[in-house]
Amino acid sequence: MMDIGVGLIGYGLAGRAFHAPYVGATPGMTLRAVVSRDPAKVHADLPGMTVAPDVPTLLAMPDVDLVIVASPDELHAEHALAALAAGRHVLIDKPFATSLADARxxxxxGEARDRIVTVFHNRRWDADFRTLQKLIADGTLGEIVEYESRFDRWRPTPADSWKEARGSGPWQDLGPHLIDQALMLFGRPLAVSTDLATFRAGGPAPDYVSAVLRYPDKRVVLHASKLVADYGLRFAVHGTRGSWIKHGTDVQEAKTVAGQAPAGEDWGHDPVEGRLTCPDDGAGARALANEPGDYRLFWLALAAAIRDEGPNPVPASAGIAVLEILEAGLRSAAERREIML
Structure with missing residues (x-):
């Protein structure tokens, strides 16, 4: 098996919880170096790991085949383009870029250099989302007419971090996940209408977003707020045959943040069951166990794609499709009107 050397740019939450542990858990992948200004932080988790002081130093290493871009958002395009120019495959954390032009x-x-460019839309492998995909695919809910997807938090005091100062707040932070899942299920909408607001005193950027994606036969509501004390609701999906309501968040992030390595058959097991209600089946409302979630599947697929043994799990075109909605949503919020796509 070809060994894939990996270089990681950035060791914040994304690098520490979403990338380094999964590289270590993927057969045939080896983390070679991490770009960080804080070697002690890296070595606390990864003793003996090579810490590069900057991106050019990383790209000069001959044994790095894949570069993971987990740097602050505004540096994604710069770092990805540098890695591609150096002949490396690239994985970019969300958001793919801060502008549609940069994404393109x-x-x-990547296409010109015949290198893989992939986007880390890991939420495709959440337990709850995989459960919903199955319910839609097998017709349990009938034709979907209403879909609500939420990532809410209770963070009443703004943190002193660059993430809190993102110009479009949660639309740029969590919006890419919400949008990508909607596009996976329903394809491109006809139009988007978005409301952004800042409700926290002294907040440096918006902390609330509510967006409606308009389809001919359904409405999709995407929502994220940092002032929701009862933030358990994740999905509320209604179709012509039934409804599915899901509370709780996929467990995989919490596990890696707590220092657990991705391992075992029950790694992505979500114990919080959804509630399925199908009036015509006579069973009434009932608990429904979740399909297993597993971010490791993304990494296995990426390794196979690099070896030319399978497709790119999240191609650049998916990232571009998300950026189209993100930019249209920002225009909608600024102009206070629905934007056609």
Whole structure:
């Protein structure tokens, strides 16, 4: 098996919880180096790991085949383009880029150099989302007419971090996940209408977003707020045959943040069951166990794609599709009107 050397740019939450542990858990992948200004932080988790002081130093290493871009958002395009110019495959954490123009530049560069460009839309492998995909695919809910997807938090005091200062707040932070899941299920909408607001005193950027994606036969509501004390609701989906309501958040992030390595058959097991109500089946409302979630599947698919043994799990085109909605949503919020797509 070809050994895939990996270089990681950035060791914040994304690098520490979503990337380094999964590289270590993927057969045939080896983390070679991490770009960080805080070697002690890296070595606390990864003793003996090579810590590069900057991106050029990382890209000069001959044994790095894949570069993971987990740097602050505004650096994604710069770092991805540099890695591609150096002949490396690239995995970019969400958001793919901070502008649609940059996203298209990255995709074009990857195609020109015959390198894989993939986007870390890991929420495709959440337990709850995989459960919903199955319910829709097997017709349990009938034709979907209403879909609500939420990532709410209770963070009443803004943190002193660059993430809190993102210009479009949760639309840029959590919006890519919400949008990507909606596009996976329903495809491109006709239009988007978005409301952004800042409700926390002294907040440096919006902390609330509510967006409606308009389809001919359904409405999709995407929502994220940092002032929701009862933040358990994740999905509320209604179709012509039934409804599915899901509370709780996929467990995989919490596990890696707590220091657990991705391992075992029950790694992505979500114990919080959804509630399925199908009036015509006579069973009434009932608990429904979740399909297993597993971010490791993304990494296995990426390794196979690099070896030319399978497709790119999240191609650059998916990232571009998300950026189209993100930018249209920002325009909608600024102009206070629905934007056609």
């Amino acid at each position: 530049r990255i995709a074009a560069e």
